[in-house]
Structures are given as structure tokens and as C-alpha cells.
Amino acid sequence: MPSGFRFVSRRKGRTFRDSESVLAPYGLRIIESCLSCPQREDRLFCNLPPAAAQALSAITSAAAYPKGAILFVEGQSPRGVFIVCNGKAKLSTSSADGKTLILRISEPGEILGLPATVTGKPYELTAEVIEPTQANFIPREDFLFFLREHGEAALRVAQQLGETYHSAIAEMRTIGLSHSAGEKLARFLLDLAANHDEGKGEVKLTLTLTHEEIAQMIGASRETVTRLFADFKKRQFLQVRGSTLTIINKAGLESVVGS
Numbered sequence: 562m563p564s565g566f567r568f569v570s571r572r573k574g575r576t577f578r579d580s581e582s583v584l585a586p587y588g589l590r591i592i593e594s595c596l597s598c599p600q601r602e603d604r605l606f607c608n609l610p611p612a613a614a615q616a617l618s619a620i621t622s623a624a625a626y627p628k629g630a631i632l633f634v635e636g637q638s639p640r641g642v643f644i645v646c647n648g649k650a651k652l653s654t655s656s657a658d659g660k661t662l663i664l665r666i667s668e669p670g671e672i673l674g675l676p677a678t679v680t681g682k683p684y685e686l687t688a689e690v691i692e693p694t695q696a697n698f699i700p701r702e703d704f705l706f707f708l709r710e711h712g713e714a715a716l717r718v719a720q721q722l723g724e725t726y727h728s729a730i731a732e733m734r735t736i737g738l739s740h741s742a743g744e745k746l747a748r749f750l751l752d753l754a755a756n757h758d759e760g761k762g763e764v765k766l767t768l769t770l771t772h773e774e775i776a777q778m779i780g781a782s783r784e785t786v787t788r789l790f791a792d793f794k795k796r797q798f799l800q801v802r803g804s805t806l807t808i809i810n811k812a813g814l815e816s817v818v819g820s
Contacts, residue, residue, distance in 0.1 A: 567575070605643065606717045607670055614709040620703040625695050632673060632688040632696060639677035639684055641700040645669050648694025651774065652686045663777040665728055666691070666770070674719055676705060692769055745779040746789045747817035750799070754808055764808040768801075 562787040572664050601779070609617065619645070626632070632643050635654055653663045664686065669671055677684045677702050690696070699707075731752075752818045754764040770778070772786045779786070793799050799806060808814065 570621065580772075601746075606672055606714070606721060609717070610713055610813070613714050616707055616711060616712070617699075618699070620699050620707060621695050621697045622699075623695065625693065626690045628690055628692055630690040630694075632690065633669060633683055633684045634661075635687045636683045639674060639681065639701055641698055642678045642704055643673040643696040643698055645673060645689070646695040646697060647672050648686045648690065648692050649769065650690045650694060650696070652688055654779065656685055661777050662780065663774060665778075672718070675718065675725070679708075680725060689753070690776075698799050742779070742781040742785045743789055743817055746786060747814045749775065750806075750808065751811070751814055751818065754811065764811065766806045766808070767804055768806045769804060778801070 588778075607614075623646075626648075632650060633640070642685070647669050648671060650667045651663050652665055652667060653661050655661045667688070671694070672690050674684055676682075708718060753766055753768075757764050757766060772790070773783045776783045781791045790799075790801065794801065796810075796813060798810045798817075799808050801807075
């Protein structure tokens with residue numbers, strides 16, 4: 562059972578109204594049914610035909626997790642997948658000498674543990690919740706049967722696997738081809754800003770990662786990340802107030818990447 566697990570309900574044998582949800586711990590409003598998810602239309606795997614969506618709901622258990630909860634651990638036998646409804650988790654791998662590399666941060670609508678669950682091989686990463694999160698669990702055998710019965714869902718799974726592959730290549734490019742820690746951090750911040758609208762030439766982001774976690778994402782030390790943030794602020798590339806990071810000179814960060 563995942564660390565910090567809070568079971569909310571088992572789907573089988575129950576019928577839910579479209580508007581039904583449960584107010585759970587950690588300030589989350591749990592969405593009990595995939596059919597009633599307000600973001601369903603915007604999410605790759607959730608936006609399924611009615612029959613497939615109903616079948617998915619029937620095998621899904623809704624659960625809430627606090628920050629720091631572990632969904633699964635690298636090397637663990639695959640028990641199934643977790644669909645992130647809201648919140649985020651970091652996906653990391655560790656070396657024999659204890660060094661940790663964070664490969665990416667999950668987004669709502671993403672399926673975690675997918676490659677291992679499909680192939681039957683151990684989980685290749687560790688998934689740790691970094692903010693209060695709803696991650697619905699589907700046991701492996703139920704999930705595989707669901708994919709065999711619903712071709713559209715299997716296609717969506719293939720699409721996510723493809724997106725995960727491209728994300729991994731982009732991460733390798735950032736770490737392997739960048740010439741300096743400053744370039745790596747600048748690329749990281751620009752990637753964060755890519756899907757945010759610019760207002761008056763500024764991009765505001767909510768940064769939930771610590772300097773240590775950012776260091777683990779770009780292959781640097783925490784001290785180096787702290788020094789670079791101070792340097793970027795001094796050069797007026799960005800401002801940081803609490804968890805709010807504002808990029809005020811995007812061109813300046815781009816010049817670091819291009820130098």
C-alpha cells in the first residue's frame with residue numbers, strides 16, 4: 562500500500578450521479594467518477610467514449626495523498642497504474658551511490674506507472690507526491706483487461722507512452738547537451754514558462770519545487786542552483802516572492818541558453 566494512502570471508495574458495484582464528489586483530507590475535493598470530472602474533455606486518457614469511460618470508472622479506486630506520499634518505488638513489482646486527477650508527483654531515479662535525478666513532474670490527467678504495468682517489468686521510477694494530490698488507482702489485471710476490451714483506450718495509452726518518450730529525450734537533451742549549470746537552469750525555467758501566457762511581457766509561475774529538487778532535475782548541486790537564482794535575480798531576469806516566480810526578462814534567459 563502506498564505511503565500516505567487515504568482510501569476513499571471502491572468503484573465496483575456502485576452508481577454515482579454525474580455531480581457526485583467527496584470532500585477529502587488535504588483540502589482536495591475528490592472526484593468519485595471519471596464521468597463527472599470537470600477536466601475530462603481536456604485530458605488525453607480521460608476523454609474516452611461513454612462506454613469506455615464507464616468501464617474505467619468501474620475499476621478505479623479514488624484516493625487522496627499528502628505531500629511526501631510514495632505511490633510506488635523504483636524496482637517494485639508493478640501493482641497497477643495511478644491516474645493523477647489533481648496535484649503533482651515527481652518521478653525520479655537513483656544511482657547506487659545515492660544520487661537522485663528527477664526526470665519530470667507529472668501533470669493532471671497523466672497515468673503513472675504505465676510502462677511497468679503494461680510490460681510486467683518492475684517500476685523504473687519512484688513516484689513521490691509533491692503537493693496534496695488525488696491519484697486514482699487501477700489494479701494491473703483490471704487495467705490490462707480494460708485495454709483489451711477498449712481499443713480507443715489502448716490508443717490513448719500508446720499516445721501517452723509516446724509523449725513520455727519525447728519528454729525523456731528533451732530531459733536528456735537539457736542535461737546532456739547544455740554546457741553549463743546556468744544554461745541548464747535557464748532551459749528549465751523556460752520550459753516551465755512555455756505553457757503560460759505572458760502578461761505585460763512577464764510570465765508568473767507557481768514554483769512548488771525546492772532548490773534541492775530543481776538541482777536533481779538539472780543535474781547540479783543545491784548550492785549551485787541557489788547561486789544561479791541569486792545571479793538571475795541580480796541580472797533582473799526574474800523575481801521570486803514566496804512560491805511565485807515571475808520571469809521579467811525572458812529574452813535574458815534565452816540569451817543564457819544561446820550563449
